Ligand code: KG4
């Protein structure tokens with residue numbers, strides 16, 4: 434039958450997330466506990482610290498997801514959990530929790546690839562979205578352009594040769610002295626609205642490489658040099674900057690964003706041309722991952738995609754950033770076609786993974 438209810442658990446990076454989703458696409462619950470505060474205090478993810486933070490909240494987050502969905506473990510069809518890519522110490526917290534539940538309640542398990550989940554969640558929000566489709570996945574650690582030919586059949590058209598765009602946003606935010614209690618991306622997006630995007634002449638990465646790969650390390654360096662040459666004192670938080678200093682920072686933010694996104698636009702345009710040669714029936718480009726919650730990114734990519742005769746599909750922001758719904762949904766997609774693992778032994782010692 435296709436009346437599945439799946440719990441999804443995600444701990445691959447700095448958010449601890451869980452959700453319960455039904456196979457008709459109904460989201461029964463969604464819980465995210467963020468480590469943003471911790472990150473702001475320490476200026477980055479330290480694996481051991483992140484692991485401890487996940488371990489502290491995992492039981493609570495999962496219980497809350499079950500309670501809000503009004504579902505007991507025995508009502509579940511399976512447990513889905515992110516198995517990679519990500520920090521292994523962090524992934525293990527989620528996997529152990531999933532195995533514990535699945536073992537105790539005799540439930541099948543589905544191991545989920547984090548990036549596949551970012552792409553497939555678009556099929557939950559957009560019922561029309563059939564294979565084959567294209568996806569641009571943009572987050573803190575990944576920058577991927579793929580052609581999704583079918584479930585589990587992905588052709589990589591491009592990836593980053595160094596940093597991902599989200600990393601460039603995060604560093605730009607840090608160097609501009611922005612408030613990092615939320616992640617850096619939204620702070621840069623907001624400040625960029627006040628700035629002149631043409632004022633700083635950053636060059637678009639990899640112009641001479643006629644492929645679909647990405648590079649953001651050079652742009653990061655350009656931003657740092659621009660900040661240094663303009664004497665913006667990044668030691669001073671933006672909230673106490675003079676109005677002149679503030680507008681100078683806004684110009685850098687806007688100029689950075691324009692070029693960072695131009696790089697995406699150029700790569701997407703070429704990728705669509707490539708993909709249509711392999712699969713002429715493609716109608717959609719999915720844009721997902723944390724950076725896809727950016728309004729400027731969405732608007733610019735929408736232009737590119739329309740020009741090429743396709744349609745843009747962007748999940749809502751809460752499903753673009755890391756979340757448990759995308760893991761549960763991907764679990765459903767795989768479970769439906771028989772791709773799952775049998776329940777782990779009930780008496781498995783907790784530390785045997
Ligand atoms: O997918 P995600 O939540 O986690 C990873 O898998 O990495 O993506 C997080 C990244 C961070 O770099 C964050 O700064 C960025 O997404 N991000 C944004 C925005 N919201 C989140 N970047 C630009 N504009 C945004 N509005």
Ligand code: ZN
Pocket residue numbers: 547551572722723754755
């Ligand atoms: Zn992610």
